[in-house]
Amino acid sequence: CLSIADINDCKLNPCQNGGTCVDKVNSYQCICKEGWEGEICGINKDECSPNPCRNNGSCTDSIADFLCTCRDGWKGKTCNLKDSHCDRSTCRNGGTCQDLGDTYVCRCPLEWEGTTCHIAKSHACKSNPCQNGATCVNTGDFYSCICKEGFEGQHCQHDINDCNPPPCFNGGKCVDGINWFLCECAPGFTGPDCRININECASNPCGFGSTCVDGIGKFSCVCPPGRKGVRCEEVEEMAYLRGACLWKGQYFANNATWQHDCNTCSCVASAVSCTQVWCGLGNCLGHPNLTLGSTVCQSNQVCVPSPREACLTPSCAPWGECRDLESGKRVGPPSLPAPPTCWPNQAVLSNSCARLTLLLDKAQLPHGVTTEGLCMELRHLVASHQASISASHRLVLLCDLKQGYNDTLEVTMSSLSPTSGPEENRAVIEGIRVLGEFISRKQTNLSALTSIVEVKVETALISEEKQGNGYLIALICIILIILFAVGVGGLYYWHQMLRRRHGAGSLAGSTSVGGPCHRHHDDEKSNNLQNEENLRRYANPLKDEAGSAVMGGTTSKVGPGVGPGVEGSGVSDLPRVSVVRPLSSTAGPGEPLGTGGGAEMLELMDDAVTPGLGKSMPSQSSDPQPRLHSAHRSSQILLFKAQSPDVRKNTAATFDDAGAHKDFAKRIINLKVLPPVQRTLQPPQGERNGGGGGDVLTVIV
Known part of the structure; x- marks a missing residue:
């Protein structure tokens, strides 16, 4: 508890020369009268600094006043007049100025005094306007109240609420007093503001070699194998059973199943296996009605409450999620393990991303249902199915209201593995299908899921190609094109070589036999x-x-005309x-x-x-009778x-x-x-x- 008792430090009136004392916490303050200064008002204030006299006038200081000695015929309070000592600004607060030749005098009203009517005779604080022990300070026609600690207002009439902002931590209750407060701490905490956690393990409550774990207002004992109980005082018989499993300090019998967060664990032959469904970010806003503990955000994170639309049927317990703080004090997106292409309202269907749309009848929903609460129940169903088929695929299930609707829930499922293979993709497709069947066939006893009136399952089957096939196909195409070009070039070269050889042979033949004419004749x-x-x-x-007319044989030779055209041993008709x-x-x-x-x-x-044709013609005989061949x-x-x-x-x-x-x-x-x-x-x-x-x-x- 914290209690403050104020001591009146002005009781001995330390202020001098009519100064007013103001009491503070273990100190005081003096409000000096006009013309005095200092901590206790013991110093005469020098009104000649700086020199107010003009035209080389000399200044003489007095208490709350000064006097100018003018030269060269100058007159007035500050030697600023030539014809008279009086002007409109010489006397203040309604005083009347009278010129006496070598000096002047101010006729002041009844409430004012001084050479220029600048000092008030009657104080505004005579009526004691300030309350709750406040100090009244005169300021001419007005006053001001200096309040004591714990009060505020023009006359210090209001008590300051010392419990705002709340000074107590860890659920402590604040009690307001006059310039003090009192914190009533919750169980397990102590201190003026309840910051100190009480160590319940300080008395060593656990025995038999167990380990004590301090909690908030409680403790727990981690028992060694074979022991159980609050303080490990009992013998654990299950530890000696065949096939039993020890998991997080607790024994489970063979073939036993239990829930851990949203997953399902089982013990088979002394081996524990649990499903690996992601259970959400957790709630960073604590509430007494919540069974699960709240999540503590890191130093670079902030707890962001869920929007009002996330509460499907008010009133709902507070829910928030931790988000990272980015540059410029901007709040980043939620840290979800699924890729952004598989978030609700922006999902792109693929082999590794499926979508489920649920239409809700909000009239049948129980009170206090949120989108995250429904999503947690869906994760329980997926984990139960995974446990029934002895699978442990790492699946991520996200939920959010469909954009533009307040009664439609969009659910996406993806794989938590960094590289989703065919096995994980089949698990995603199978998981979303089984989830849709459970809900549509009413195979669940969860009251929130029975209010679903329409289920829509969306999946996509895309042919899977190994990474790099595109480059391999392009490489093969380039090689084939090169081979084809080489083949065409080889054929062209071979054809040119044949033409050259044929031309060379023809040229040689024409040279040796007689030219192109001989080829025609051949x-x-x-x-x-x-x-x-x-x-x-x-x-x-x-x-x-x-x-019958031929005498003897005749030999004919048909030739191309390169030699003698006719050879014979007789004359033939x-x-x-x-x-x-x-x-x-x-x-x-x-x-x-x-x-x-x-x-x-x-x-x-x-x-x-x-x-x-160039043949050898038969010579013309002198015989006038032509032969038979001439006919x-x-x-x-x-x-x-x-x-x-x-x-x-x-x-x-x-x-x-x-x-x-x-x-x-x-x-x-x-x-x-x-x-x-x-x-x-x-x-x-x-x-x-x-x-x-x-x-x-x-x-x-």
């Missing part, structure tokens, strides 16, 4: 030999008739084939030449009529065959090239109107006029 030779072989397969009546040249395709009726699609005409010329100079043997795409492809280029170098005197005959085999004895129109004769053999293939 192609013509190979094709002529093949066509000649094909012609021999058909029966030629002209050849039979000519053969049979026309010799020199060139086989394809003519344009036969056209149908109404079609231009060369557009026919079904046949092609070949022209076989003897070597006597191809002077432009066949204009002879033509035509082969007409059906056009084949393969044949056209193989022969077109060669014959076209040959046509660029050779000029044949020829006459194209329309073979479509001729019979399959026709002998023509009449020469063509062009040769009939010229006197020449010739035979034409037409073969239709």
Whole structure:
């Protein structure tokens, strides 16, 4: 207890020269009269400092006054006037100034005195206006009261409430007095303001080797194995049972279960296992009706009360949570173990975050239900399910009112593990599903949860990809692109090498044999030999008739024209084939030449009529009678065959090239109107006029 007794230090009146004494706690204060100063008013105040006289006037100090001696004709109280000693400011408080020539005098009212009427005759404190032992101080027409300790007001009429602000700690009760207070401490505390915790273990109440733990107004004994009781005076029989568990100084039988916070613990074969559901931040606002103790915030934290909306059915016990203080004395967000993406009203559904929405019938809720209280009951359900399946996943369950609603609770569930794997994700999805089934099927006896009328479970299934797959796929794509580019470059290089080799071979061939013309002639030779072989397969009546007139064998050589054109051991009257040249395709009726699609005409010329090919022509004999071969100079043997795409492809280029170098005197005959085999004895129109004769053999293939 604290009690203060004030001693009157002004009892001996220590103040001098009419000073007023004011009593204080173990001290006093002197209020001096005008003209005096000092701690006890023993010093005459020097009114000449600073010098109030003007125009070089001399100042003489007196008690509460001064006197100026003027020079050079100056007059007045402060030597500031030239014609008179009086002006409006010379006499104060309504006094009248009278000029006496070399000085002046103030005629003062009855209540004032002094040379300038500045001292009051009657004091305002004569009526004793101040109360409760206060000291009255005159200030001219007014007064002021200096109150004693414990009082306040203009006349010190109010007793100061010494219990505001509350001076007692730890639940102590304050009793107000006059300038004192008394703290009645709660059990377990003592001291003037109840700050001292009484040590109940000071008397060593625990025995048998136990440890005493001091509490608030109580103590507890931590007993050694095999002992129990308040003071460990009893023998613990359960300690000797098979499969018993010792957990936090208490024995539990085998297969026993118990509650710890919101989790469920079990003892199996001397091993204790507990579920690992997060049980919330705790309440930092203590209340006698709360069974759980309050949480003490750290030095860098502050206790923030929950909002009024968190109380679903008033009246509710106070609830608060500790939050960190940030720079600028701002309060930070709550320190929740779940990521912000899985908080109520801002959750993003994923494999590791699920949401449950509960619609409440507030009329059926009991009194005093809060959102945190409902959330604690939901955590109990999740922990019970985890214990039933022997699981211990670290789960976090958060609750808050849905934004914009006062009867809808939004619940989120996530994993407490730093890296949530597939097993933890399945536990989250399974936990929120089981929680929804328990509530919707009314499989709980909790009265608050029976008032839920609608349950909505929301989960999300997202395909899980290992971290880094995106980089691996990009790397594989880059490697494939590089390989493809290398392959294309290799093919291009190989193609260029083949072209270079082919060009080098062609150049060498042209140099050794005779140039591009020789290559054309070689192609013509190979094709002529093949066509000649094909012609021999058909029966030629002209050849039979000519053969009877031939004397001996005849040898013909068809060549490209690079050497002698004819070699033989006899003179033959049979026309010799020199060139086989394809003519344009036969056209149908109404079609231009060369557009026919079904046949092609070949022209076989003897070597006597191809002077432009560079062959060796037979020398002109002096004999006026031309030989038999001269009569066949204009002879033509035509082969007409059906056009084949393969044949056209193989022969077109060669014959076209040959046509660029050779000029044949020829006459194209329309073979479509001729019979399959026709002998023509009449020469063509062009040769009939010229006197020449010739035979034409037409073969239709």
